[in-house]
Structure formats: C-alpha cells, structure tokens
Amino acid sequence: MDLLSVLRKKKTKKLVLGIIGEVNAGKTTLANRIGRDFAGKEVGKVSPVPHETRKVSTLENCKFQANGGSIKLTLLDTPGITSTINYESFLEFGLSRREAIERAKEATKGVIEAIKALDAIDAAVLVVDAIQQPFNQVNWTILGNLEARDIPIIVAANKQDLPGSEEGLKLISEVFSENTVVPISALKGNNIERLYGEIANTAS
Amino acid sequence: MNLQLDIVRRSTSEKMSLEEKCGLILDHVSKGRIVVVEGGLEPIEVATLITNTMELVGVDVESEFRGVEVLSPDFPVKPPSIGRRSFFRRSNQWNGNLPTIVTPANICMKVSVS
Numbered sequence: 001m002d003l004l005s006v007l008r009k010k011k012t013k014k015l016v017l018g019i020i021g022e023v024n025a026g027k028t029t030l031a032n033r034i035g036r037d038f039a040g041k042e043v044g045k046v047s048p049v050p051h052e053t054r055k056v057s058t059l060e061n062c063k064f065q066a067n068g069g070s071i072k073l074t075l076l077d078t079p080g081i082t083s084t085i086n087y088e089s090f091l092e093f094g095l096s097r098r099e100a101i102e103r104a105k106e107a108t109k110g111v112i113e114a115i116k117a118l119d120a121i122d123a124a125v126l127v128v129d130a131i132q133q134p135f136n137q138v139n140w141t142i143l144g145n146l147e148a149r150d151i152p153i154i155v156a157a158n159k160q161d162l163p164g165s166e167e168g169l170k171l172i173s174e175v176f177s178e179n180t181v182v183p184i185s186a187l188k189g190n191n192i193e194r195l196y197g198e199i200a201n202t203a204s
Numbered sequence: 205m206n207l208q209l210d211i212v213r214r215s216t217s218e219k220m221s222l223e224e225k226c227g228l229i230l231d232h233v234s235k236g237r238i239v240v241v242e243g244g245l246e247p248i249e250v251a252t253l254i255t256n257t258m259e260l261v262g263v264d265v266e267s268e269f270r271g272v273e274v275l276s277p278d279f280p281v282k283p284p285s286i287g288r289r290s291f292f293r294r295s296n297q298w299n300g301n302l303p304t305i306v307t308p309a310n311i312c313m314k315v316s317v318s
Binding site: 101 | 246247248250251253255257258259261262265266270271272273274275309
C-alpha cells in the first residue's frame with residue numbers, strides 16, 4: 001500500500017447528521033444522548049411544552065464511534081416541523097399570554113430553519129413518535145424532501161419505553177417500508193447502539 | 205359558516221414558478237378559503253408552502269390565520285395499502301390525477317374518494 005492510500009485510509013470520515021421530525025417526537029432527547037455519548041455534553045433543553053427547540057442547535061466535532069470505526073460528526077438538532085402554530089395551545093401548559101406569543105413567534109422561525117437545514121445535512125435521522133399516527137403530512141413532506149435530495153434516512157421509531165409503542169412500531173415499519181427503521185427509546189437508551197451502527201453505515 | 209372553495213387549475217399552476225404557486229395558494233388560504241390544487245403538490249412544494257406559511261403566521265401570531273392543513277384524497281385519512289414502495293410514492297400525490305387540498309388550520313376536513 002502506498003503512502004497516499006495509507007493517508008486516505010487513515011482520513012477520518014465526516015458526517016453532518018440532521019435530527020429531523022415532528023414537534024415533540026423526541027429529537028432533542030436523542031440529540032442529547034448522542035451529545036453525551038460522544039461529546040460529553042448536551043445539545044438543548046427538553047420540555048413537554050411543544051416547540052421547546054426553536055433554533056437549530058449544532059454540536060461540532062463529535063468523535064462518533066460505532067461498528068469499530070470513527071466519524072467526525074456534526075450534529076444538527078432541528079426544531080419540529082409543523083404547518084400550524086397556535087399560540088393559545090401554549091397557554092394550556094401554564095405559559096403567560098406574553099410568553100405564549102413570544103414562543104409562537106420563535107417557533108415559526110424555527111420551522112423555517114428546520115426546513116432550510118435539510119440543505120445542510122449529509123444524512124438524517126427522522127424521529128417518529130411511535131405512539132402517534134406516523135402517516136401524516138409532516139412525515140410525508142420531510143421524507144419526500146430528503147429523498148429528493150438523495151439524503152440517506154434512518155427512521156428512529158422513538159418512545160419504545162411507552163405503552164402502545166409496539167403497535168406503533170408495526171405501523172411505522174409498514175409506512176416506512178423502504179427505509180431503515182430502528183426502534184429506540186432516546187430517553188432510556190433502548191437499542192441506541194443499533195441506531196449508532198446505522199448512522200455509521202451512512203458514512204461508509 | 206360560509207366556506208369558499210378555490211380551484212387552482214393545472215393549466216394555471218403549470219405556468220407558475222414554485223414561489224408563485226405557493227404564493228397563490230397561501231393568498232387564498234390565509235383569507236379563510238379552501239384551495240384545491242389540481243394535479244397535487246409534491247413534497248418540495250409542500251415544504252415551500254410551509255415555509256411561506258410560517259413567515260406569514262410569524263408576522264402576527266395573534267391573527268386568525270394560524271397555518272395550513274394539507275390533504276389529498278387518500279392522505280392522511282387512511283394509509284394506502286402497503287407494498288414494496290414507500291407510502292408517499294403510493295399515495296397518488298404524484299400521479300397527477302388526484303388533487304391536493306389546502307385548508308386554513310382551523311378547518312377540520314376529511315376527504316375520500318369512491
């Protein structure tokens with residue numbers, strides 16, 4: 001093997017990975033787990049109030065390791081994508097009217113950022129809430145846009161720690177029959193190693 | 205409640221750019237009308253429509269217009285029969301025969317085909 005080949009072989013692979021999905025699918029919970037595991041820090045705050053993540057959060061230079069290899073990973077945790085934002089829905093979570101209005105304004109910008117982020121990623125983890133109906137307009141739109149850009153997609157059927165997730169997984173596997181579907185619990189860490197393996201595969 | 209249905213003919217939309225098409229749809233929907241897009245919308249068009257919708261909603265989040273719902277006759281009311289191909293390719297959105305229906309978010313609507 002000549003020197004050039006050795007250098008090429010030793011060159012660390014790079015990957016910009018987007019964590020994409022609907023509102024409250026568990027994207028930041030997953031991003032935080034990846035951040036903790038490979039960079040020793042979290043990406044963002046998690047909350048039951050929708051649109052907690054209202055800006056794309058970037059974690060650079062993660063030394064991602066899986067399948068016996070190493071990747072220099074840039075992680076983009078994106079705000080949830082939706083076609084509707086109603087500030088009054090935030091009032092139900094105890095926010096003041098002023099806070100709800102501000103959150104709604106920021107959330108509209110977050111959705112736009114999330115859609116723009118599709119142009120900046122090499123691969124995507126589409127996080128799907130396994131206890132919700134997966135066959136919806138948002139997932140259809142995200143999937144179609146990723147495929148139009150030839151971006152590899154891993155579907156993470158999240159919230160496998162919750163009741164009803166097994167049935168949800170069956171439906172997700174049928175709906176996303178052409179994609180790699182990995183059942184996970186981002187919160188508990190269930191099956192996370194398999195997801196990491198699939199992420200590594202997208203960079204090879 | 206009075207509902208107005210606006211149809212965007214294929215012959216009209218074919219002559220438009222992506223932005224023009226989404227602008228036309230959003231202009232109607234933001235006035236409380238239901239828009240039927242002949243030939244349907246592709247995912248990239250829906251993403252642009254969502255982007256433009258969020259820009260408009262963000263101008264005044266307290267206004268009556270809170271966003272859009274996008275439907276096609278066999279979506280998302282029920283999943284199509286599942287086969288080898290993924291659902292959105294089978295959902296008839298791209299075969300040019302079925303329309304896409306865009307409504308203001310405060311209108312709940314179901315569409316079926318017989």
